[in-house]
Amino acid sequence: MRWTIKPKPTQQEIEQLSKELKVESLVSQLLLQRGITTYKEARDFFRPELSHLHDPFLMKDMDKAVERIEKAIASNENILVYGDYDVDGTTSVALLSSYLMEEYPNVATYIPDRYSEGYGVSLQGIDFASDNGFSLIIALDCGVKAIEQVKYAKEKEIDFIICDHHRPGDTLPEAIAILDPKRADCEYPYKELCGCGVGFKLIQALASKKGETAKDLILYFDLVATAIGADIVPITGENRVLAYYGLQVINANPRIGFKAIIDQIKKQTLTITDVVFIIAPRINAAGRMKHGQHAVNLLVETDLNVAQKFAKEIEQFNSDRRNLDKEITKEALLQIQENEEEDRFTSVVYDENWHKGVIGIVASRLTETYYRPTLVFTKSGGKLAASARSVKGFDVYEALEGCTECLEQFGGHKYAAGLTLLEENYEKFKTQFEKVVSESIDPSLLQPELTIDTNIELDQVTPKLMRILKQFAPFGPGNMTPVFMAEKIHDTGYAKCVGEDEKHLKLTACQNGSAPIGAIGFNLGNKMENVKNKRTFDAVFSLDENEWNGSVSLQLKLRDIR
Template sequence: MEYLWKQKPKTSQPAIDQLSKEINVNLTLANMLINRGVESFEQAKSYFRPSLTSLHDPFLMKDMTEAVERIQVAIAADEKIMVYGDYDVDGTTAVSLMYGFLKTFYSPVVFYIPDRYKEGYGISEKGVRFAAENGIKLIIALDCGIKAIEKVALAKELGVDFIICDHHTPGEELPDAIAVLDAKRKDCNYPYKELSGAGVGFKLIQAIAIKREIDSSQLDAYLDLVAVSIAADIVPITGENRILAYYGLDRLNNTPRPGLKALMLSSNLEKDIGISDVVFKIGPRINASGRLEHAKASVELLISSDLEGAMERAKVVDEVNATRRNFDENITKEAFEMIASREEMAEWNSTVLFKNDWHKGVIGIVASRCIEKYYRPTIILTESNGKATGSARSVVDFNIYQAIEECADLLDQFGGHMYAAGLTLPVENVPAFQEKFEAVVKGRIQEIHRKPVIEVDDELLLDQINYKFYNILKQMAPFGPGNTEPVFRIANVYAEDVTVLKDKHLRFKIVQDGQVTTPVCLGFGMADRAKDPDLTTVNMLRGKMRFDIVAEMRENVFRDKSSLQLYVKDIKFD
């Protein structure tokens, strides 16, 4: 796939010079920091040394007072409380957080995760009726509920109150709940709008702790769950999320809860665990139960109190995840074949595929795989309970939620945000939806959306790549959306010592102005790149052709020896 290299803007030189002098960093670092919103000594101090004391007052969130008061009433009256959450990573971590916190001082609490296949996404009628039939008077919903108008109304008829903690985009009407906690509400003045579902849940337990005079340090035990939710739900690593992720990862690396420790061990993660480790190793394992079986297994793992029991549960989750990978690979292959067999789709601006026997639990992953190959807004649909149900994924800077919203007349329901969404529609509407969605995307998509973009922080010379520079880069973590890992362009080089690893990866050194790099360059999956049989990347590298690379700087530790490496994201030859 061809990538578009996008140089981040160069800030005004006086501003770069001033920040460089104020915090004693080189001009490249100063420019990078300004591009991340760090423009003064005080902002740099907050950025490099995040503090939990900088978290916003939870009572700034609309309806927080009402939420806490209703929970206090429930506790005083010895009412049963149900903690209800979605079946993905954000939902299960949020449920584990809220359930675990309430259980430390109040016993009549249960948790409920809907069955993906029997109940579908969000608040279900079955869940509401289960609560009413079991004498539950209050449901705290996490990572879902913002559009559950009818289900919350039903609960009210049955004598069950709702507190909704969500982070998805609300519709024009809000559910008639006791409290609706969602910073994206138009009437909510909470300063930070990008919390994860578990992040909103954390704000609620913060508020409860303040009201009940619980020491705030007791909330630290839940930060590992919040960090996992932030990473897995791909929310921006900015503002409060950056603080929560920073301390959550610290806990994950040093004192993780038994359930997460078990997942780390089964994932062969030992130290220096970052956002990408959660995204690619821990998150999929937590997700696996909800995708193929029932997500309550993930919650039971995350609330485990001992490592031995957690390891047994993690083993089961691992087995389910292996099965999930098989489904994922097979359905992805079918999707690719379907696209290749339809000539008209080659010219489309979107991908919408439907097959009635695809496994509902992996269609979101398949949508992401299709974007990796074809790079366009994608929706994968299957049949469930007599309806077409699907997962949508988007490309950078294209709002797929808004595109789906324009097709609402063909849908039963939908929800989500800019980059990911879910939807349900009558099976007979699928062809019309494919056409309308394509027309909407065609009208909205711009040239910048047609190629994956690699944002480049700055250009480096080889002699700038050293440990002094790298050690400052490390302090800019955690990396993720809104605070991406620094990427540098190194120009006009040629390769030496080119080696192919496992028939698909490249290892080489680069030479610039006669100077050979100390860092080794690694290009994963680049060995089989080719414009034609004679112009493979390997041949061009070995032929001493000049090229530019964009790469991330990493540290490699082997047999207690450390060295810097360049992880090559793309190569462009002259």
């Protein structure tokens, strides 16, 4: 791993903020590194308020969207709430449909089938709307590139409202309204909303017309927080406010569907990390293994007994997903080892029998192992479908734009994308993708980077510091958990490897006679030699609390040692 220490603010800046906030210089430095330079910014950061949310009508086309929905309700039209099959899409559909159905019954939901329809707005979905008398489709977390589909719907006299957060193409669909903060002509002040976040802005706008505020919508925040965590959008600005309050709802008063999941996992207080690694995979598993509608059904259910039955089914989907993911990852790694040269800049693998629902997870696993832009292909209908994952600092979406002549369609973000192509174009694409990446990537990006906030002494690690750092949460892109480095530390002599296959490293760290502090390094068992016999070493770590037999102690969560 490359260890990179973030640039340190000037001493004058640190002292000035410390004086204003009456905090230690270490805390000031961490805040300045997060772009927080004034008392007001610090107050907003530590005490997010619902009043910090922007006026939803600042978003381009919001007035048109609200007007069209109000017209549909007034004239008793049927409304179809349409969303993608991942966490962001299913939470969006649950959010908007349950909000509308509180006062208006003529609302149904539609999630495309991952296998027969694929990502985004499908012609099959529009046919379903036409056959069942829907005159308005509200698409969430998809649609900004659905030019042909919206045109097709128009021919069938169906209007579209699009709520998306993906990058639009050069031409926009002919929809009644397109809510997307990434539109070039949209001056909305916060650009990093997820799809469910854009859906939330729509219900905020609808609620404001009835004299309601964000406070009246608080029970929807659990869905938004889950989507924010799962979609890996920055937890800054509005996303921080929505995630902060959403976590409070998840922990204090979760919707019945979440309660059914949480009851199964038996965890007391959930952090955003728990939401990402415990709740989100289960919601995702429905669309991966069976159908995304199962997730929506769970999220809108109000009867606990029914929800528990749904949650049990979804638990099984998740278990099946884990087994498949393990199996396919093994096969994909073998394929790379057997077929690829060492000096490649990309990993591209294909097997027609791989399950389409888990290729995105497998791509992430391969990226972790080989640390290069990765694509995992499988057969889908008469075409090949792939999930792409990237390494930190490299835009895989842009790389795919350089291969468009080989592709049928593609969409996504900087670090994750999906695409389809004809089987005869696979080898040509593989060559072109390698060429584009090799010519544009900085080779240093092919070595994982460990970003460190600052160097500290172990005697600075105190319960008081931990209490302050907890208030930096929720953590995520744009506000990652603070990571520290300490030099010339040593183990007290009892370091050992623990866990299954002794993969993890457990030790007690000291530095220059400081009080000993426990440390755990997950998957660092191979570093045992570095710490044996009280050898000194440098360590990178975050701070954690270890709960054991009812007592809580501070510990270092080791990221790397050398």
